[in-house]
Amino acid sequence: MSKNTPKAIRGTQDIFGPDAEAFAFVVETFERVRKLYRFRRAEFPVFEKTEVFARSLGETTDVVSKEMYSFEDRGGESLTLRPEFTAGIARAYITNGWQQFAPLKLATHGPLFRYERPQKGRYRQFHQIDAEIIGAADPQADVELLAMADQLLKELGINDVTLHLNTLGDGESREAWRAALIEYFRAVKDELSEDSQERLEKNPLRILDSKDRKDKPFLSDAPKIDEFLSDEARDFFAAVTEGLDAAGVEWVRADSLVRGLDYYRHTAFEFIPDEGSVSADALGSQSTVLGGGRYDGLMESLGGPATPAVGWAAGIERLAMLVGERQAPVLEAMVLLEHDEGLAVANALLAKLRAGGIVSDIIASGSVKKRYDKAMKQNPQHILRVNETGFYDISGDGDASHIDAAVKRETR
Numbered sequence: 409m410s411k412n413t414p415k416a417i418r419g420t421q422d423i424f425g426p427d428a429e430a431f432a433f434v435v436e437t438f439e440r441v442r443k444l445y446r447f448r449r450a451e452f453p454v455f456e457k458t459e460v461f462a463r464s465l466g467e468t469t470d471v472v473s474k475e476m477y478s479f480e481d482r483g484g485e486s487l488t489l490r491p492e493f494t495a496g497i498a499r500a501y502i503t504n505g506w507q508q509f510a511p512l513k514l515a516t517h518g519p520l521f522r523y524e525r526p527q528k529g530r531y532r533q534f535h536q537i538d539a540e541i542i543g544a545a546d547p548q549a550d551v552e553l554l555a556m557a558d559q560l561l562k563e564l565g566i567n568d569v570t571l572h573l574n575t576l577g578d579g580e581s582r583e584a585w586r587a588a589l590i591e592y593f594r595a596v597k598d599e600l601s602e603d604s605q606e607r608l609e610k611n612p613l614r615i616l617d618s619k620d621r622k623d624k625p626f627l628s629d630a631p632k633i634d635e636f637l638s639d640e641a642r643d644f645f646a647a648v649t650e651g652l653d654a655a656g657v658e659w660v661r662a663d664s665l666v667r668g669l670d671y672y673r674h675t676a677f678e679f680i681p682d683e684g685s686v687s688a689d690a691l692g693s694q695s696t697v698l699g700g701g702r703y704d705g706l707m708e709s710l711g712g713p714a715t716p717a718v719g720w721a722a723g724i725e726r727l728a729m730l731v732g733e734r735q736a737p738v739l740e741a742m743v744l745l746e747h748d749e750g751l752a753v754a755n756a757l758l759a760k761l762r763a764g765g766i767v768s769d770i771i772a773s774g775s776v777k778k779r780y781d782k783a784m785k786q787n788p789q790h791i792l793r794v795n796e797t798g799f800y801d802i803s804g805d806g807d808a809s810h811i812d813a814a815v816k817r818e819t820r
């Protein structure tokens with residue numbers, strides 16, 4: 409590599425090997441589980457007009473004020489690389505008139521971009537899986553969405569992560585809580601962190617979310633949402649928790665859990681590794697793996713019709729870290745070409761093996777003498793040796809009848 413070879417952008421990753429297999433395992437498992445719950449696959453643009461994010465997330469959020477990759481395109485329009493999925497999905501729902509499909513269960517995954525300080529589990533380009541139920545006002549939607557998240561984690565083999573659940577109430581409850589928080593924190597304003605002093609008037613809920621040591625002593629005594637919940641909001645939350653209990657989804661109440669974004673109402677949640685667990689060790693301080701909630705106010709902030717909705721997103725890299733390294737699929741059959749004249753036969757064999765769903769590969773190059781060792785290095789379950797007359801012979805441990813059947817099957 410010469411000195412002027414360009415380097416990768418800070419906070420981006422080239423993922424390969426066992427990490428890439430873990431990444432793929434997360435996505436494949438998500439694809440399988442989302443079908444069980446009848447979430448429909450959708451794809452969205454990686455960039456949107458900047459206002460899509462500015463209007464829906466709110467100017468005071470960290471994402472909009474500090475983390476967005478925004479630029480002017482050649483036509484002078486301000487565009488932004490998506491920092492999250494929900495705002496773009498809401499834009500798509502409105503502009504495509506997807507109201508006709510409501511309630512609409514959507515699933516997607518792909519890259520997101522945030523200008524953050526890179527560290528373990530935190531990147532500038534990262535990837536999420538995302539699930540949304542749009543146009544559903546009933547708590548059953550929240551239950552379904554959370555049951556899906558819970559099953560996904562279990563199927564990934566992640567069993568030491570727990571659902572932390574809160575309600576932010578309806579608009580009215582949230583406003584009353586907000587006012588009480590402002591009053592409470594105003595009394596100790598000078599002792600709060602600089603960030604929280606700034607949040608105080610604009611986005612006081614976010615103070616509860618603060619990880620700053622200066623704020624911590626004031627958090628536990630802050631007013632709780634439960635004091636401000638309307639009867640309706642209380643019933644809604646009860647219906648969600650009853651549904652989760654019936655579905656066997658374990659949860660704990662986290663009454664100071666808020667979501668960083670302004671548009672959340674009612675249910676808010678995060679899946680967090682249990683204290684002292686293997687997953688907590690693996691993730692360090694970047695501990696939320698999956699988060700989301702109900703965002704009944706979002707569509708209106710984009711100029712669309714009032715549309716209740718609930719969704720979550722999970723970082724694929726963080727899930728992949730919990731899944732651990734995974735190996736590529738086992739090599740079931742290796743075709744070993746022992747004489748170059750047998751190449752046509754070897755290719756025909758391979759075609760039949762693969763058509764028969766058998767993971768297979770070929771060693772056909774380099775010195776003939778070294779091919780056997782090369783083949784063994786790949787750790788195949790079975791070796792098919794092909795000689796110059798086109799004769800082949802299957803060796804290896806265990807039952808080879810499925811391989812035999814695949815190569816004997818007549819092709820049309």
Ligand code: ATP
Pocket residue numbers: 492522524529530531532533534535536668694695696697698699700721722723724725726
């Ligand atoms: P955090 O508190 O860790 O910054 P967040 O509240 O910003 O998380 P969300 O916007 O809710 O995160 O995104 C959902 C999930 O996406 C997170 O739980 C995490 O798994 C993942 N995630 C968010 N930001 C990053 C990032 N910069 N790098 C890698 N994964 C991320």
Ligand code: MG
Pocket residue numbers: none
């Ligand atoms: Mg963040």
